[in-house]
Amino acid sequence: MPSDTSIPQPLEAPLPKVLNSKLAFTFFLVIAAIVLWGLSFATWGVPGLYLPAVAAVPVIFALLLLITRG
Template identity: 55%
Template structure:
């Protein structure tokens, strides 16, 4: 008989350090969707702060960096992948 022990939670009284609790409850509290949202939110806020600090150069540099990305996306769409 086999048992699945991958989702067994460590009780708070048995936890040796805060990292034990983070490793146990982290994946359940912070799912993939939340991590992606936080990444996108952080990038947008960072870009906004860069625009507020340096003005148009920060806006234009990001747009110029996205040109090859969009060119690749359009090529992939055209090829059908």
């Protein structure tokens, strides 16, 4: 009869360096935003498609002002 009473730990495989990079995080974030936008279109129809663009207008306007001011 074994006398080992320790709790077995789950095996942890090391992630590849690509999955730990900022590029992969940015890629997954962009894909998630596109999927959420698609789900809003599927849920609410055409308003779900164009309202995020309308909401982005002040942000883009501010970025254009920052660019032109130098």
